[in-house]
Amino acid sequence: MCKTIDPNVISYLRQTENCVISTGAGVSVESGIPTFRDALTGFWSNYDPMTLATPTGFRKDPKLVWEWYRFRQGLVMKTKPNPGHYAIAEMEKMFAEFLLITQNIDGLHHRAGSRNLVEIHGNIHRYKCFQEETIVDPLPESDEVPPRCPNCGSYIRPDVVWFGEQLPMEGLEKAEQAITSCDTLISVGTSGAVYPVALFPAQAKHYGAFVIEINLEETPISEIADVSLLGKSGEILPQLVKELKKARE
Numbered sequence: 001m002c003k004t005i006d007p008n009v010i011s012y013l014r015q016t017e018n019c020v021i022s023t024g025a026g027v028s029v030e031s032g033i034p035t036f037r038d039a040l041t042g043f044w045s046n047y048d049p050m051t052l053a054t055p056t057g058f059r060k061d062p063k064l065v066w067e068w069y070r071f072r073q074g075l076v077m078k079t080k081p082n083p084g085h086y087a088i089a090e091m092e093k094m095f096a097e098f099l100l101i102t103q104n105i106d107g108l109h110h111r112a113g114s115r116n117l118v119e120i121h122g123n124i125h126r127y128k129c130f131q132e133e134t135i136v137d138p139l140p141e142s143d144e145v146p147p148r149c150p151n152c153g154s155y156i157r158p159d160v161v162w163f164g165e166q167l168p169m170e171g172l173e174k175a176e177q178a179i180t181s182c183d184t185l186i187s188v189g190t191s192g193a194v195y196p197v198a199l200f201p202a203q204a205k206h207y208g209a210f211v212i213e214i215n216l217e218e219t220p221i222s223e224i225a226d227v228s229l230l231g232k233s234g235e236i237l238p239q240l241v242k243e244l245k246k247a248r249e
C-alpha cells in the first residue's frame with residue numbers, strides 16, 4: 001500500500017480549480033488488461049502491435065487485424081474498473097473544472113462513472129467504415145470477416161486511432177483547450193512514447209500548470225514533471241483522493 005502523498009501535491013490540489021487528468025494503459029493494468037506494449041501470450045505473441053495498429057496493416061490483412069481486436073475486446077469485456085478508475089471518477093466532482101483525457105480504448109473510465117471524458121484514441125467497442133469513417137451501429141450480421149459497411153460495402157474496422165492517423169478533431173480541441181488553461185495536470189500510467197498525447201504534460205507546464213506524474217517507473221514525462229509519484233495508480237489515486245478530502249475538511 002502506498003505511503004503518505006508528498007504534502008506539496010495535496011497543497012497544490014487544494015488550490016486547484018481546473019484539473020486535467022491524462023491516462024494511459026497503466027491505469028487499466030490492475031483491472032487485468034495488458035498494455036499495448038506488453039506481449040500478448042499464445043497465438044498473438046507472434047505479431048507486432050506496432051504493425052497491426054496501422055491502416056497499412058489493415059489493408060494488408062483485414063481479417064488478421066479484425067481478429068486481433070475481437071480478441072482484445074473479449075479480454076476487456078471480462079474486466080471491470082479498478083480503484084484507480086473509481087478515484088478518477090470521484091476527482092471529477094472535486095474541482096470546479098475538470099477533464100479526463102484517456103488514451104485507453106477499453107471504456108473502463110466511463111464504466112467507473114467518469115463523464116467529463118475524452119477518449120482520444122477511440123473506443124474498442126465502437127466500429128466505423130474503413131472508407132467513409134462513419135460509425136456503424138449495430139454491426140451487421142455477416143459470415144464475412146471483417147463484416148462490410150451496409151452503406152458502401154467497404155470493410156468495417158474498430159473506431160480506434162491507428163499510427164499515422166489524425167486524432168478526432170473535436171476531442172483534440174477540447175483537450176488542448178483544457179491543457180492550456182488548467183492549474184494542475186496529472187499524467188497517469190503512460191509511457192509518454194506516443195504523440196501527440198506525450199506532449200500534453202509539457203504543454204500544460206508551459207502554460208503554468210503544476211504537473212504530477214503517477215507511474216510504476218520514470219518516463220520521459222518525469223523530466224518535466226514537478227512531482228513523480230512512483231507506484232501503482234490503483235493505490236496512489238485512492239490515497240490522493242482520501243488525503244485531499246481530509247485536507248479540505
Ligand code: BJW
Pocket residue numbers: 023024025026027029030035036037038053103104105121160161162163164165166167188189190191192193194195196214215216217219231232233234
Ligand atoms: C503503470 C502501471 C500501474 C504499468 N500503475 N503505471 C512526433 C514525433 C514522433 C512521432 C510522431 C510525432 N507525432 C506523431 C507521430 C507519429 C505517431 C507516434 O507517436 N509514434 C511514436 C511511436 C513515436 N503518432 C501518431 O501517428 C498519432 N497520430 C498523429 O499524430 O496524427 C498526426 C500525424 C500523423 C502522421 C505523422 C505526423 C502527425 C496517432 C497515435 C495513435 C496511437 N494509437 C495506439 C493504438 C490504439 C488502438 C489499440 O490499442 O490497438 O494507442 S498505439 C498505443 O500507444 C495505444 C495507446 O493509447 C498508446 C499509448 O500507450 P500508453 O497508454 O502510454 O501505454 P504503454 O504501454 O506505452 O505504457 C504503459 C505505462 O503504464 C508504462 O509507463 C508503465 O510503467 C505504466 N504502468 N502498470 C501506474 N499499475
